[in-house]
Structure formats: structure tokens, C-alpha cells
Amino acid sequence: MHRYVILICVKKNASSGYGQSEIISIMEQRIYLDNSATTRMDATVLESMLPYFREDFGNASSVHIFGQEARGAVENARRSVADLLGADTKEIVFTSGGTESDNAALWGVFRSGYRPGNHIITTKIEHPAILETCSSLERAGAEISYVPVDSTGRVDPSAVEDAIRESTVLITVMHANNETGIIQPIEEITALAGRHNILMHTDAVQTAGKIPLAMHNLGVDLLSMSAHKIHGPKGVGVLYIRKGTKFTPFMTGGSHERKRRAGTENVPSIVGLGTAARLALQRLPEMNSRVAGLLDRFQSKILDVIPGVRINGHAPRLPNITNLSFERLEGEAAVIALDLEGLAVSTGSACASGSLDPSHVLTAMGLRPDVVQSSLRFSLCYHNTEEEIDRAVQILESVLRRLRKLSKKNWG
């Protein structure tokens, strides 16, 4: 991405006159409002990881002192994650990230045979880590029901209940959507899953560390989270598995993680995840006050200065994400133009960008194709400042004015 921006700037340099100093200044002042795609790793997180790449390199399964030190670090991290989730340490399984956790949860329940059946209920707005896993499961004999959402972006628990069959073995509904930030009524859905003795999974990749999660309130049997969304390293995550849940491991080849996920533990990354979880727990109040305040400021300034803006989805919403559609705008073109001016945002999830398919999430909410195509996602974090927010609005306003002038499209 770095190189991509420089290349475009250099190209632009030839044609429209950015000087070298302007290029450097854009690079230095870039504003990152794409924290749902990934976050900047905290310096404290990196510091905590470094010894485990160097002197403390042991295998956490080894019996000697090197192994014991690594084991101690992994268990400390497990404690921090358990504290963040309000869970027991024995319920925490380290994985390679949110995608693996989602895969492991779905396959792990489907193959466990904890009750007869092959039917899974999910929603139309899940992350591809769920939707594509459901497609694989269908090829393996599962039947999947995809529950719709309403125009506010919420799943109706009664629609989930209506989808339940004798053969239902799992309900999986994401905790908050990665494109809109809309929070789903998980407690209600979990309660009805419990009444029918069906296991419940939630993808909490966007919510863990953003809003308080108390597993006993949420009540789910399985939950996925990822470190890189909370200023931790990429390629490490967690699958929470409630005590007593029948689960067949997705990864086999050793007795690691209490036989629930085989493979030598990625000690430095797990340590980084532990530190990130500890920091996220400490910063929860700030997320729900300062970051939420920044998002409000951003959104209301945009609504004040830019005409033809629509907010996609309704509260309850995460404190750091908003999704807006702008009349007479091509979202993809806007992302590139904004990037040139030093503002990093996205049109939807990082996994979907690069494909020209319109957002399946906004489409499921019933938005017209032109409204879907003109949407941008803005996602904030602790590192953002009021000054950045105000500058982001200015950049957005001037880029949009320019793009709208150029737009020959007839928007209905």
C-alpha cells in the first residue's frame, strides 16, 4: 500500500505537479480511518513480543526451562484474553486468526455429532470466513439457512427461530458487522438457541476489545476473535469454546491447546495478542467515550458540510465504525482519490475490496445498487485525534466536490 501510494503520487507528479516535498508531507500526514481492516500494532505489544523471537525462543511443549518460559508466557496471554472476554482460561484456544476460528467453530460443531442433524443457521451479512465455510459445509452435506436482515442492518431473532428445524445443530450470527458496525441481538438469539438445545457461535472479530463482552451475558458456546483488529499482531486469534461443548478439532497433529488445535504455539504472536487484549480491556471506557465522540464529530460534520449523504444502518452500532453513502459518487474511485490526498478509508471489508462485487451486506439491507456502490466505510481507533477527524472531513469534502463535478452518471 505504501509503495502503491508513492507510485500514484509520482505518476501524479509527472502529470499534475506534486513536488517531492509535497509527496513526503502527504506520506507523513496520512490519516488512517480503516481500523476495521486492520490496526497499527501498539509499541507496547511489539516490545512484549520481541524477547520471544530472541532469547525466549523455546517450544511451549518442551519440558526444559526454555519450554517452561514459553509456556508461562502463553498462559499469561491466555489469562489476559480470558479477562477481556469474561471467560475461563480453559475456554480459550489460540488459533491463527479470525478466519481459522470461524472455520474451526463451524466444522468443529458440524463434525462433533453432539446431536443428530446437518442444518446450520446463519445470516446473509456474515464475513466470508463464515459464508464461504458454509458453502464448503454444504458441499459436505450440510443444509444452510441464510436469515435476512432488515433495512437497519439487524437480524430479527424471530426470523432465526422460524428457521430452526429438528436437524439444526448450530446457529452462527456475527456480533457486529464489519462493514456497518451494526450490533446484532446476540443475547436474544443465544437464549432461543438454548431453548432448542442448539449450539450458538458468534464472530466477535469486530467487537472483542471494542465493547464489553461478558461471556455469561452473551451466553454463546463458541466465539471468534482476532488480534490484529485490536492493535495486536496479524495471524493470531482465539476461538472461545465454552466448557463442556462437544467439538471436533479442525487441526489435528498434536495435543496442543487441550487437543482442540494442534500445532506448535506461535509464542511471540500469542504474547502480542495477550498484551493487546490487556490494553484493549483497559481502554474500553476510552473507546466508548473518546472514540465514540470522535465518530459522532466526524459524522455530524460530514452531514453538515456535504450534501446528499446517507447513514447506512441504525444503532446499536460499534463506537468506531460508520458506513455512509454519498449521492453521485463511485465508492471505489473515491477510495483511490482520498488515498492520494492522504486519507485511508475503504468501501467495505478488506477481504471484499479488490472484487468489484457490490457489498453483500448493504445489498442484504435492501439498498439500491447505486447507493451500495457509493458507500464508504470509516473506522476509527484510539490513535485518531480531533485534528485528524477535522482534516479528514475537509479532504472528503474537497475530493467529493471534485469527483461529483466529474461524474457524468445520472443518479436516480
Ligand SMILES: Cc1ncc(COP(=O)(O)O)c(C=O)c1O
Ligand atoms: C467479522 C470478521 N470476521 C472474520 C475476519 C477474519 O479475521 P482474520 O483477518 O483474523 O482472519 C474479519 C476480518 O476482517 C472480520 O471482520
